[in-house]
Amino acid sequence: MMSQSNGNKTPDVLIIGAGPSGAVAAKRLAEEGFSVMCLEQGTYPDYTVIKSMEPEFELTKDAHYGWYPNRRKAPSDYPINDEESDVAPLMWNGVGGSSMLYAAAWHRLKPSDFRVRTVDGIADDWPFSYEDLAPYYDRTDVDFSVSGVAGDTCSPHFEVPLPPFPLGDMERRFAAAHDRLGWHWWPGTNAIATVKNGVLEPCVRRGSCLWGCFDGAKASVDRTHWPINRKLGVELVQNARVLRIETDRQGLATGVTYVDRTTGETKFQSASAVVLAANGIGTPRILLNSGRSGAAEGLANSSGLVGKRLMMHPYGTVVGLFDEFFEGWQGPYGQRAYSLEFSETRPDVGFLRGAKWQLMGTGGPLNTTGSFPWGGAGNWGKDFHKEVRRRFGHSAYWAIIAEDLPDEANMVTLDPDLKDSDGMPAPKLIYRASENTRRLLDYNQQKAMESMREAGAYETIVAPIVRETGWHLLGTTVMGNDPERSVVDGFGRSHDVPNLFVFDGSVMPTSGSVNPTGTVAAMALRSAEALIANARDQKVSLSAA
Known part of the structure; x- marks a missing residue:
């Protein structure tokens, strides 16, 4: 039986990762009186270095909070071998996780997204339905201060807590x-406060969401959850890089071995239950590195699926150039509006499933010179000034998020040679966009060009698959009812290790085509409540009790 909070040094629940799923779970468990500890390999973001109110912001933003860890190389980052991947992974390692850098576009999966095998005969159905998750979506929408317009005709109907941004x-x-x-369109729903709400200030529309919100309007969990969690008694240990999960002879988790990156010491932290919330790369990396002799394939991997079925939402853009001037640098950066017109399988198009489009501005003057979202190598050369004048304030783009189907050939493994600064094997990504994905993107880009022309664009620029767009890291510890075909059950509990759980997006059987953080947060809340409800019968290792 799992004990509740009693002041012991062995917490009831040890959570690995202080991002959205870890923060949501920690809050709910602590509210019920469980003792909770969270190990986070990074620290709190330093908002004082974000100069989004200053003219030099465009020049300095990537130096501190760039998206790509292999280029950023912050102390909390670890290297990722992505040489065999069509998409580069993007994340931020620290308190708040990648909610620090996310655009905060907020969605729910559609009911059909939970039934892809039933609807289209491919992939897998989820072990629960949209209706099962809906009450948890409702609660996380409030916790994340979601703004927008209710009643979307192409998405599940739900109440939006805060008013929308003006069109x-x-x-x-x-x-x-x-x-x-x-065709369908709808005003953007975003986890960004449009009016003062709790700890969040009203958005002043600087358009700097993807580099950290200096003004405190975006719902990143370092602001929305961790102050509450710490008041509830959650112990947050920063600069703690988890190397492996330890188990006893009965196969139960006893705790974790981690590096205290402040002192350089390697330590063991016992726990009655362990929750992984380290994203679709970090979670399988830890599991694969936790194998003992005779378990070369890692921990909780009797199915052989740990690290397999990586999904990254391949992403393309269609930019339109206009004679008219509009303020395309203003926020919200992530989505001013969106379209789900082509988000379901259509007959006679040569591919299955669909894509979400989100309407975005192209940013400030410097952003007209780079490769994103324009494609190519950037706008440099003899026509530099002409192109800046042509693009700045006269452009918009549809970002196209393609639903990614699970494929066991797309995976996270451990690199045999590359290691992080603490000697832990680095993850290696093997990821190739399928023919279905390429056809899906091509079709949607052709349709997006039609949208641009109808809106008055005199020219369109297409970037087919943009490499540095791997914000959504999903599917690598898949959930399901059959232990031979899944890693965890529908509540994130490992089939192999009864007191080991996964609460992040790596459990998703399919990806849908919308931004996944709303779903990840709702699943973490649902799974945490299941852990609470079943605590009396929870198996724990005697060496951790």
Whole structure:
């Protein structure tokens, strides 16, 4: 039986990772009186170095909070071998996790996304339905201060806690175009406060969401959850890089071995239950590194699926150039509006499933010179000034998020040679976009070009698969009811190790086509409540009790 909070040094629950799923789970467990400890390999973000109110922001933003860890190389980062991947992984390691850098576009999966095998005969159905998750979506929408308009005709109907951002000239232009085409569009739903709400201030629309919100309007969990968690008694240990999960002879988790990166010491922390919340790369990395002799394939991996079925939402863009001027550098950066017109399988198109489009501005003057979202190597050369004038304030783009189907050939493994600064094997990614994905993106980009022309664009620029867009890291410890075909059950509990859980996006059987953080947070809340409900019968190692 799992004990509840009693002041012992062995916590009831040890959580690995202080991002959205770890923060949501820690809060709910602590509310019920469980003793909770969270190990986080990074520290709190330093918002004082984010100069989004200063003219030099575009020049300095990537130096501190760039998206790509292999380029950023912060002390809390670890190297990732992505030479065999079509998409580069993006993340931030620290308190708040990648919610620090996410665009905060907030969605729910559609009911059909939970039933892909039933609907389309591919992939797997989830072990629960949209209706099972809906009450948890409702609660996390409130906790993350979601703003927008209720009643989307192409998405599950739900109440949006905060009012929407006003539609600007750009959004109204595309709304009218889609009305003429008879295509779906909807104002953006974002985990960004439009009015003061709790700890969050109203958004002032700097458009700097992806480099940390200096003004405190975006719902990153370092702001929304961790102050509450710490008041509830959750012990947050920073600069703690987990190397492996330890088990006893009965196969139960006893705790973790980690490096205290402040002192350089390697330590053991016991726990009655262990929860992984380290994202779709970090979680399988730890499990694969936790194998004992005779278990070369890692821990909790009798199915052989740990690290397999990596999904990364391949991402393309279609930029439109306009004669008219509009303020494309204003926030919210992630989505001013979106379209789910092509998010379901259509007959006679040569591919299955679909994509979400999100309407975005192209940023400030410097952003007109780079490769994102324009494709290519950037706007440099003899026509530099002409192109800046042509692009700045005269452009918008559809970001196209392709639903990624699970494929066991796409995976996270341990690199045999590359290691991090603490000697832990680095993850290696093997990921190739399928023919289905390429056809899906091509079709949607052709349709997005039509949308651009209808909205008045005189020219369109297409970037097929943009490499540095791996924000969504999913599927590598898949959930399911059959232990031979899944790693965890529908509540994140390992089939092999009864007191080991996974609460992050790596458990998702399919990816849908929308931004996944809303689903990840709702699943973490649901799984935490299942852990609470079953605590009396929870098996624990005697050496951890």
